[in-house]
Amino acid sequence: MSDGALRNAADHIRDARTTFAFTGAGISVESGIPPFRGPGGVWSKHDPALFEMGYFRRNPEASWKLIRELFYERFNTVKPNKAHTALAELEAAGLLTTVVTQNIDGLHQKAGNTHVLEYHGSTSRVQCMSCRRKYPTESVSLDTLPPKCPDCGGVLKPDIVFFSEGIPDDVHREATQLARSADVLIVVGTTGEVQPAGRIPWVAHHNGATIIEINPNESAYTYKATDIYLEGKAGRMLPELLEAVLTPR
Ligand SMILES: [Zn+2]
Known part of the structure:
Protein backbone atom coordinates (compact mmCIF):
# COMPACT_ATOMS: atom_id res chain seq x y z
CA MET A 1 0.00 0.00 0.00
CA PRO A 34 -14.17 -14.57 16.94
CA PRO A 35 -15.86 -13.98 13.56
CA PHE A 36 -18.90 -16.07 12.64
CA ARG A 37 -17.60 -17.11 9.26
CA GLY A 38 -14.32 -18.60 8.05
CA PRO A 39 -11.80 -20.97 9.69
CA GLY A 40 -11.96 -20.74 13.49
CA GLY A 41 -15.24 -18.85 13.25
CA VAL A 42 -18.33 -19.59 15.31
CA TRP A 43 -19.95 -21.56 12.47
CA SER A 44 -16.93 -23.88 12.20
CA LYS A 45 -17.70 -25.10 15.75
CA HIS A 46 -21.44 -24.67 16.19
CA ASP A 47 -24.44 -25.53 14.05
CA PRO A 48 -26.01 -22.32 12.67
CA ALA A 49 -29.39 -24.06 13.14
CA LEU A 50 -29.01 -23.24 16.86
CA PHE A 51 -29.49 -19.61 15.86
CA GLU A 52 -32.80 -20.17 14.13
CA MET A 53 -35.75 -18.37 15.66
CA GLY A 54 -37.79 -21.60 15.64
CA TYR A 55 -35.10 -23.41 17.60
CA PHE A 56 -34.95 -20.60 20.16
CA ARG A 57 -38.75 -20.71 20.63
CA ARG A 58 -38.69 -24.48 21.22
CA ASN A 59 -35.46 -24.61 23.26
CA PRO A 60 -34.82 -21.22 24.85
CA GLU A 61 -32.73 -22.74 27.64
CA ALA A 62 -30.37 -24.70 25.34
CA SER A 63 -30.10 -21.78 22.92
CA TRP A 64 -29.34 -19.34 25.75
CA LYS A 65 -26.64 -21.65 27.20
CA LEU A 66 -24.70 -21.48 23.96
CA ILE A 67 -25.34 -17.76 23.52
CA ARG A 68 -24.18 -17.09 27.09
CA GLU A 69 -21.00 -19.07 26.47
CA LEU A 70 -20.27 -17.40 23.13
CA PHE A 71 -21.20 -13.79 23.80
CA TYR A 72 -21.71 -13.06 27.47
CA GLU A 73 -19.04 -14.78 29.52
CA ARG A 74 -16.44 -12.21 28.44
CA PHE A 75 -19.04 -9.52 27.75
CA ASN A 76 -17.78 -7.09 30.39
CA THR A 77 -14.07 -7.60 29.77
CA VAL A 78 -13.92 -7.21 25.98
CA GLY A 121 -28.76 -6.02 16.77
CA SER A 122 -26.59 -6.05 19.88
CA THR A 123 -25.73 -8.29 22.79
CA SER A 124 -25.93 -5.20 24.99
CA ARG A 125 -29.74 -5.50 25.06
CA VAL A 126 -32.34 -8.23 25.62
CA GLN A 127 -35.94 -8.13 24.45
CA CYS A 128 -39.08 -9.73 25.87
CA MET A 129 -40.68 -12.18 23.43
CA SER A 130 -44.13 -11.39 24.89
CA CYS A 131 -44.36 -7.64 25.56
CA ARG A 132 -41.40 -6.60 23.31
CA ARG A 133 -39.85 -4.39 26.00
CA LYS A 134 -36.09 -4.04 25.82
CA TYR A 135 -33.66 -4.03 28.75
CA PRO A 136 -29.91 -3.45 29.09
CA THR A 137 -28.26 -6.88 29.38
CA GLU A 138 -26.41 -5.90 32.56
CA SER A 139 -29.76 -5.31 34.31
CA VAL A 140 -30.75 -8.97 33.84
CA SER A 141 -29.35 -12.03 35.63
CA LEU A 142 -28.18 -14.82 33.31
CA ASP A 143 -27.68 -17.28 36.18
CA THR A 144 -31.01 -18.99 35.47
CA LEU A 145 -31.82 -19.55 31.80
CA PRO A 146 -33.80 -18.42 29.98
CA PRO A 147 -33.97 -15.04 31.73
CA LYS A 148 -37.52 -13.75 32.23
CA CYS A 149 -39.07 -10.32 31.68
CA PRO A 150 -39.20 -8.38 35.00
CA ASP A 151 -42.46 -6.84 33.82
CA CYS A 152 -44.56 -9.67 32.35
CA GLY A 153 -42.57 -12.88 32.97
CA GLY A 154 -42.12 -13.60 29.25
CA VAL A 155 -38.92 -15.18 27.88
CA LEU A 156 -36.13 -12.67 27.17
CA LYS A 157 -34.18 -13.06 23.95
CA PRO A 158 -30.87 -11.39 23.13
CA ASP A 159 -31.64 -8.36 20.93
CA ILE A 160 -29.61 -9.84 18.07
CA VAL A 161 -31.01 -10.80 14.68
CA PHE A 162 -31.49 -14.56 14.47
CA PHE A 163 -31.66 -16.49 11.21
CA SER A 164 -35.12 -16.22 9.67
CA GLU A 165 -35.62 -12.91 11.47
CA GLY A 166 -35.76 -9.66 9.49
ZN1 LIG B 1 -42.38 -8.76 28.94
Missing part, protein backbone atom coordinates in the same frame (compact mmCIF):
# COMPACT_ATOMS: atom_id res chain seq x y z
CA SER A 2 1.43 3.35 -0.99
CA ASP A 3 1.60 6.44 1.14
CA GLY A 4 -0.15 8.18 -1.76
CA ALA A 5 -3.28 6.07 -1.31
CA LEU A 6 -3.41 7.03 2.37
CA ARG A 7 -3.03 10.76 1.57
CA ASN A 8 -5.65 10.47 -1.15
CA ALA A 9 -8.09 8.78 1.24
CA ALA A 10 -7.40 11.43 3.88
CA ASP A 11 -8.05 14.25 1.37
CA HIS A 12 -11.43 12.75 0.44
CA ILE A 13 -12.48 12.51 4.10
CA ARG A 14 -11.39 16.09 4.83
CA ASP A 15 -13.25 17.44 1.79
CA ALA A 16 -16.46 15.41 2.28
CA ARG A 17 -19.73 16.80 3.59
CA THR A 18 -20.81 13.37 4.85
CA THR A 19 -18.59 10.40 5.63
CA PHE A 20 -19.80 7.21 7.27
CA ALA A 21 -18.23 3.85 8.08
CA PHE A 22 -19.45 0.32 7.40
CA THR A 23 -17.84 -2.30 9.62
CA GLY A 24 -17.77 -6.07 10.01
CA ALA A 25 -16.15 -8.82 12.05
CA GLY A 26 -12.64 -7.85 10.92
CA ILE A 27 -12.66 -4.73 13.11
CA SER A 28 -13.40 -6.76 16.27
CA VAL A 29 -11.07 -9.78 15.87
CA GLU A 30 -8.24 -7.70 17.36
CA SER A 31 -10.42 -7.33 20.48
CA GLY A 32 -10.53 -11.12 20.73
CA ILE A 33 -14.02 -11.60 19.32
CA LYS A 79 -12.52 -3.81 25.04
CA PRO A 80 -12.52 -1.67 21.89
CA ASN A 81 -9.23 -1.75 19.98
CA LYS A 82 -7.28 0.97 18.13
CA ALA A 83 -9.54 0.67 15.08
CA HIS A 84 -12.71 1.37 17.09
CA THR A 85 -10.95 4.26 18.84
CA ALA A 86 -9.83 5.78 15.54
CA LEU A 87 -13.44 5.83 14.29
CA ALA A 88 -14.56 7.46 17.55
CA GLU A 89 -11.85 10.11 17.14
CA LEU A 90 -12.95 10.76 13.55
CA GLU A 91 -16.47 11.38 14.85
CA ALA A 92 -15.17 13.62 17.64
CA ALA A 93 -13.28 15.64 15.01
CA GLY A 94 -16.55 16.18 13.12
CA LEU A 95 -15.39 14.03 10.20
CA LEU A 96 -17.64 10.97 10.60
CA THR A 97 -21.41 11.06 11.05
CA THR A 98 -22.35 7.42 11.56
CA VAL A 99 -21.05 3.89 11.95
CA VAL A 100 -23.17 1.22 10.26
CA THR A 101 -22.06 -2.09 11.75
CA GLN A 102 -22.81 -5.76 11.23
CA ASN A 103 -21.25 -6.55 14.61
CA ILE A 104 -23.29 -7.28 17.71
CA ASP A 105 -20.56 -6.56 20.27
CA GLY A 106 -21.37 -2.92 21.09
CA LEU A 107 -17.68 -1.97 20.83
CA HIS A 108 -18.25 1.12 18.66
CA GLN A 109 -20.38 2.64 21.43
CA LYS A 110 -17.86 1.59 24.07
CA ALA A 111 -15.17 3.38 22.03
CA GLY A 112 -17.25 6.56 21.99
CA ASN A 113 -19.17 6.65 18.70
CA THR A 114 -22.59 8.14 19.42
CA HIS A 115 -24.48 7.29 16.23
CA VAL A 116 -24.25 3.56 15.49
CA LEU A 117 -26.70 1.66 13.28
CA GLU A 118 -26.62 -2.01 14.29
CA TYR A 119 -27.70 -4.16 11.36
CA HIS A 120 -27.78 -7.36 13.36
CA ILE A 167 -33.27 -6.81 9.74
CA PRO A 168 -34.66 -3.96 11.90
CA ASP A 169 -36.63 -1.77 9.42
CA ASP A 170 -35.55 1.55 10.84
CA VAL A 171 -31.86 0.58 10.72
CA HIS A 172 -32.08 -0.61 7.12
CA ARG A 173 -33.96 2.51 6.03
CA GLU A 174 -31.56 4.94 7.70
CA ALA A 175 -28.44 3.11 6.46
CA THR A 176 -29.78 3.04 2.90
CA GLN A 177 -30.60 6.76 2.98
CA LEU A 178 -27.15 7.50 4.29
CA ALA A 179 -25.57 5.37 1.54
CA ARG A 180 -27.55 7.33 -1.06
CA SER A 181 -26.45 10.74 0.20
CA ALA A 182 -22.92 10.34 1.60
CA ASP A 183 -19.79 11.51 -0.26
CA VAL A 184 -17.40 9.04 1.36
CA LEU A 185 -17.78 5.57 2.84
CA ILE A 186 -15.02 3.83 4.80
CA VAL A 187 -15.52 0.04 4.59
CA VAL A 188 -13.65 -1.78 7.38
CA GLY A 189 -13.14 -5.47 8.06
CA THR A 190 -15.92 -6.96 5.98
CA THR A 191 -15.97 -9.07 2.85
CA GLY A 192 -19.54 -8.11 1.97
CA GLU A 193 -20.95 -11.61 1.81
CA VAL A 194 -23.78 -11.21 4.31
CA GLN A 195 -26.97 -9.75 2.84
CA PRO A 196 -28.77 -7.41 2.96
CA ALA A 197 -26.13 -5.51 4.96
CA GLY A 198 -23.46 -6.21 2.33
CA ARG A 199 -25.37 -4.15 -0.22
CA ILE A 200 -24.82 -0.86 1.65
CA PRO A 201 -21.42 -0.16 0.01
CA TRP A 202 -22.93 -0.92 -3.41
CA VAL A 203 -25.71 1.60 -2.82
CA ALA A 204 -23.11 4.21 -1.84
CA HIS A 205 -20.95 3.33 -4.89
CA HIS A 206 -23.88 3.60 -7.31
CA ASN A 207 -24.78 6.97 -5.83
CA GLY A 208 -21.33 8.39 -6.45
CA ALA A 209 -19.66 8.05 -3.04
CA THR A 210 -15.92 7.50 -2.84
CA ILE A 211 -15.36 4.07 -1.30
CA ILE A 212 -12.30 3.68 0.92
CA GLU A 213 -11.76 0.03 1.85
CA ILE A 214 -9.61 -1.28 4.71
CA ASN A 215 -9.21 -5.06 4.64
CA PRO A 216 -6.29 -7.46 5.10
CA ASN A 217 -7.37 -9.34 1.96
CA GLU A 218 -9.25 -8.38 -1.17
CA SER A 219 -13.04 -8.61 -0.92
CA ALA A 220 -16.09 -8.65 -3.15
CA TYR A 221 -15.83 -4.83 -3.20
CA THR A 222 -12.15 -4.36 -4.01
CA TYR A 223 -12.16 -4.28 -7.81
CA LYS A 224 -15.78 -3.35 -8.40
CA ALA A 225 -16.87 -0.76 -5.86
CA THR A 226 -13.73 0.37 -4.03
CA ASP A 227 -11.94 3.55 -5.14
CA ILE A 228 -9.07 3.49 -2.63
CA TYR A 229 -7.94 0.16 -1.20
CA LEU A 230 -5.85 0.33 1.99
CA GLU A 231 -4.59 -3.21 2.52
CA GLY A 232 -3.97 -4.22 6.12
CA LYS A 233 -5.51 -4.93 9.48
CA ALA A 234 -8.02 -2.43 10.82
CA GLY A 235 -6.02 -1.88 14.03
CA ARG A 236 -3.07 -0.60 12.01
CA MET A 237 -4.70 1.06 9.00
CA LEU A 238 -7.45 3.10 10.71
CA PRO A 239 -5.06 4.86 13.13
CA GLU A 240 -2.77 5.62 10.15
CA LEU A 241 -5.71 7.00 8.20
CA LEU A 242 -6.80 9.10 11.21
CA GLU A 243 -3.32 10.55 11.55
CA ALA A 244 -3.21 11.40 7.84
CA VAL A 245 -6.62 13.10 8.08
CA LEU A 246 -5.63 15.16 11.13
CA THR A 247 -2.21 16.18 9.73
CA PRO A 248 -2.57 19.44 7.78
CA ARG A 249 -1.60 19.31 4.12
